Amino acid sequence: MYGARGWAVICLSSFIVFVIFPVLSLATPQDSAFHISQYWVTLLGKVMCFAIVAIAMDLVWGYTGILSLGHGLFFALGGYSMGMYLMRQIGREGQYQSDLPDFMVFLDWKELPWAWWNSDQFWWAALLVVLVPGLLALVFGFFAFRSRVKGVYFSIITQALTFAAMLLFFRNATGFGGNNGFTDFKRILGLPITTPETRMMLFTFTAFVLIATLLLARWIVTSKFGRVLTAIRDAETRVAFCGYNTVHYKLAIFTLSAVICGIAGALYVPQVGIINPSEMSPANSIEIAIWVAVGGRGTLTGAILGAGLVNFGKSYFTQAFPEYWLYALGLIFILVTLFLPQGVMGLLKKKT
């Protein structure tokens, strides 16, 4: 799968996130020069979630040539699935000291809506994280790919899909907290969610999922299945005339990609402590495509790199010049499209 250098980089990264980060964050005193603050743990944890999404996006866009501009929806659905469980974990510690989540008390609801069935069980939440984005992608993809919706039309429909979902989730009656979404989480698996130890646990688990996703994606793209995907990107009719049912292939990778996004969303929500419908805004999905474009389409390392660069840039920019971030993002996208069609990876390859 990887050469010696690739494995070395993966081992080194693993060592940093699994050993150095926990030690420097938990075992060093607050005032030590080596101490890693909660801010950095949360930020890197968040970026790793985005990197997982970027890999998922790269599988469908960079490798299969399907530009989905609705991947933010799958991410948000995973987040909401986990968020429901986290809301139930609050128990009676909410403002109204009720068994129901606060927003339901506020709306004067007497019992949980059907969608919240079993939501106090972690295993159920974990199942929903995979099933909800996966099933939506499977059904949506089936109709879109079977009707041969391609290219920009597919992109526009996915934008519409995520926008429609956002409007739906904004409504209080939908039963997922309306425009406030879910927040004020207290516990996960019975552990207090804000302690450094729990946060480090979430952080290392995210790192583990990121590495696992990378290896899975790498295995896929180096298999014959992966070669069929790139062939679909380059000459779909020829693939069909070779006897492959391209609908099945596109559906398989699109659904897998959605599931990966859902898992990333589920890891994201407990770390940032909030999920609301703005995660489904069309702009969020476009941003995912920008990460991949910046890093380099069609290379998995590029996807991770792009998610990292853009998001660290964003976190710096939104603090230093908050009102200019969107301009900067737009400018980055234009410059990358014009001068770096292969993204940062293309630049690195040229250098070596």
Place this chain on the structure above:
Amino acid sequence: MTDNANASNESGGFGHIATEGLDTTHGVVLYLEDISVSFDGFKALNKLTLSIDVGELRCVIGPNGAGKTTMMDVITGKTRADEGSAFFGQTIDLARYSEAEIAHAGIGRKFQKPTIFEYHSVFENLELAMKADKRVRKTLVSVLSSGEKDRIAETMKQIRLNDSADRIAGLLSHGQKQWLEIGMLLMQEPRLLLLDEPVAGMSDDETERTGELFLSLAGKHSLVVVEHDMAFVEKIARKITVLHEGSVLAEGSMAQVQNDPKVIEVYLGR
């Protein structure tokens, strides 16, 4: 072959047709009867009737707009006929199957413009085309056997690309791309090969070798060659079909066709 009855004609269908089951007892591999196709009132095919024998090398000529490409579209499932029937062998009704299923059943098609996988190597192009179980799960875990590698090597020799196994296909010359595409068709072990202007853009030398290749393939496979290059057609053709305005104008040997007054009027004479 009756178990194909439940195969759907949607592109999402799961049905696979086995080539081994192709019934050619009457010596006919392809039979088109009274096929009509119209686009917005324009009749691209008008009651076209044509049959191809097993092992035959048939050349199809005709002026632009005669319906040559539409005919191939109908055979390969890309376009559906408004009327008429198209049978592959005795039993396979082509109207009921998707493009992928028809390809799987044993009809290979070469496009006018060479379409190959530009970012894959020559070897990978042939690997992807190779006859195999092409369902998602099987493809995910597929590993090449040594027999399969030999077959790829053999085909590379046949199309004179044995020195370019690892070359990215996009970097090949135009003629080599055409050959690679023919090689990809051969990897599918088709019973019937449809070749749309296979020597377009080839040098004289390449054209000559392509002719030799086709002649060597006839017998083992059935070939339908659509070509404008009359010198090439003359060299390889045994039987020629002339299409005009969507139906067959004349059929026969080169000499017969050339002396047919109808043909002279609409095509060769002008």
